[in-house]
Amino acid sequence: MTQELKAGLPLAEQIIAGHLAGEDGPVEPGRLVTVRPDRVYVQDGNAPTIAKLYEQHGFTTVFDPERVSFVFDHSVLVADVSMADRMKEAEVFAARLGVDVRSRGEGISHVLAAELGWFALGTLVLGSDSHTCVGGAFGSLGLGMGASDITAAMVTGTTWLKVPETVEVRLTGTPERGARARDVLLTLLNEQGEEPFLYRSVEFNGPWPRSLSGDASASLASLGVELGAKCVFVPDEAGTIPTGATAGLREISFDISGLQPVxxxxxxxxxxxxxxxxxxxxxxxxxxxxxxxxxxxxxxxxxxxxxxxxxxxxxxxxxxxxxxxxxxxxxxxxxxxxxxxxxxxxxxxxxxxxxxxxxxxxxxxxxxxxxxxxxxxxxxxxxxxxxxxxxxxxxxxxxxxxxxxxxxxxx
Incomplete structure (x- = not known):
């Protein structure tokens, strides 16, 4: 479901609060909560592992076939017999469940998630790939999870998580003309290390990130997991993704003036x-x-x-x-x-x-x-x-x- 996001409140907390599974009480950092995701998607590489978990536990269905997707993107041109067998197993499993399937050659799960509207503003999306954090470029809480958690979410339509603390990264200045979004993020990682971002929701803020194109924002967001972040959010020029200006947030200022390609x-x-x-x-x-x-x-x-x-x-x-x-x-x-x-x-x-x-x-x-x-x-x-x-x-x-x-x- 789409959700209007308000300025002055941590975005991850707003989205989590809008997806609570019948729980009461404040959504605050450190609290363990159960939420209902809008979409769960599985990439082909770990679909066979999920199939084995289904078999071990006697599962046969998903919570909603229209909101569970299998994307065949990691092994489009398979040149290994063992991998070909795994892909066949994944196809049979997906057909048995009756879920939405994105076949080989349609594209990368995270790119498709944006194109198909899964990463809509305010949605909560689970993917069985760590780079599901791309969703933050579209105002979506994209969370990458392992096979066991994805299996549970597919069956029950819920998952648990710890509400992350939010850190604002205020970017000041403008990089050199040859530098790109990825150069900024990797320089930030090199200079700050992972510790400030581990299991945190990172909200980028400042004129430069707000000026990025949608493609550049997605590039920046995709690298959020390399920071060690739980999720990331990148503001847009229209202000529909209102990052920053939240009182009491931990803030990191990072001057990117003259930053060179790396x-x-x-x-x-x-x-x-x-x-x-x-x-x-x-x-x-x-x-x-x-x-x-x-x-x-x-x-x-x-x-x-x-x-x-x-x-x-x-x-x-x-x-x-x-x-x-x-x-x-x-x-x-x-x-x-x-x-x-x-x-x-x-x-x-x-x-x-x-x-x-x-x-x-x-x-x-x-x-x-x-x-x-x-x-x-x-x-x-x-x-x-x-x-x-x-x-x-x-x-x-x-x-x-x-x-x-x-x-x-x-x-």
């Missing part, structure tokens, strides 16, 4: 270096995609960057749109043709190479530059590859140069 070094998102320090690092494989940077704005920027140029021989560029809608929009705008003409490989919509359950896999010793959210060792399916993270514009220039660019290359 690159996350192997094997930790928070281990960043200014672009100028990483410049010249040879790169074998560039991946543009994932729930952090696979939207239309990201593909447009990548296409504009490579237009009229060719990907350097010895470096592969793989681009995976976040959804079928994004793919079609990019085709109509000419972005896909531009990327193909430059030598990019375009894959069907989905998570793509991010989690390593499908190709293209990096070779041993490869240096990879990716726009995804995590670069833990083995993340893309090969623990002997070195994964760097950056924005799409940096990634696209890297594909042309065969190496991480300098700041002046972005102009």
């Amino acid at each position: 690159v996350s070094l192997p094997h930790l998102p928070a281990k960043i270096a200014p672009l100028s320090d990483a410049a010249g690092t040879p790169i074998d494989y560039v991946f543009i995609g994932s729930c952090t940077n696979s939207r239309l704005e990201d593909l447009a920027e990548a296409a504009a960057t490579v237009d009229g140029h060719r990907v350097r021989f010895g470096t592969q560029l793989v681009v995976t749109p976040g959804s079928l809608r994004v793919y079609r929009q990019a085709m109509r705008a000419g972005y896909i043709d531009t990327l193909l003409s430059a030598g990019a490989v375009i894959t069907p919509p989905g998570c793509g190479a991010c989690v390593g359950t499908q190709g293209p896999l990096p070779a041993r010793g490869d240096n990879v530059l990716s726009t995804m959210n995590r670069n833990f060792r083995g993340r893309m399916g090969n623990p002997e590859a070195n994964i760097y993270l950056s924005s799409p514009v940096v990634a696209a220039i890297t594909a042309l140069l065969g190496a991480i660019p300098a700041v002046e290359d972005l102009v």
Whole structure:
């Protein structure tokens, strides 16, 4: 259900209060509550685990088939027999339950959740993937949960949680022209660490986050879990997501004036270096995609960057749109043709190479530059590859140069 959000009150607490399952008493940080989610969605990777939990406990139904969705996004092009068997098991399970199914090639669950209106203002959404926090870019309380909690929510239509404390992150100033939303968040993580954000609801505030496009806001929100946050909220220019100005909130001020583009070094998102320090690092494989940077704005920027140029021989560029809608929009705008003409490989919509359950896999010793959210060792399916993270514009220039660019290359 949509819910009007009021200024001056923590957003997570407002949404939780609007979804209490017959409980009384104040919604305040630290209290354990039972809530009724508006939507529960399952990604294909853990659907077989949930199927086993159903079998073990004798469950056969869901609380509402129209509000439970299975999204096949992590393994769209399966090249492993065991994984293919798991996908078949997930399909059979979804059919048996009679739930809403989003098939392979439709897109990433979190991108679809926005497109289909699951992430509506004031909704409470559970997803079996940690990056469900993307919902905060749309005023939705998106909570990633494990298989056991998701199973219970699917059966009962309820879940329990501890009301998080809220921290306001007030961003002042404006970053450099080449910096993007992800550069701001990863710099914040690098300088502050996770401790200020652990199991907290983070409300970004300030003119800069309020000026972000919807795609950039989603990119910022998707990285909230890397902060260690329970959820995040990003304000919008219209004021329908009224973050900040809440008396008594813990506040962190962070000056982003002149902030430069950054690159996350192997094997930790928070281990960043200014672009100028990483410049010249040879790169074998560039991946543009994932729930952090696979939207239309990201593909447009990548296409504009490579237009009229060719990907350097010895470096592969793989681009995976976040959804079928994004793919079609990019085709109509000419972005896909531009990327193909430059030598990019375009894959069907989905998570793509991010989690390593499908190709293209990096070779041993490869240096990879990716726009995804995590670069833990083995993340893309090969623990002997070195994964760097950056924005799409940096990634696209890297594909042309065969190496991480300098700041002046972005102009």
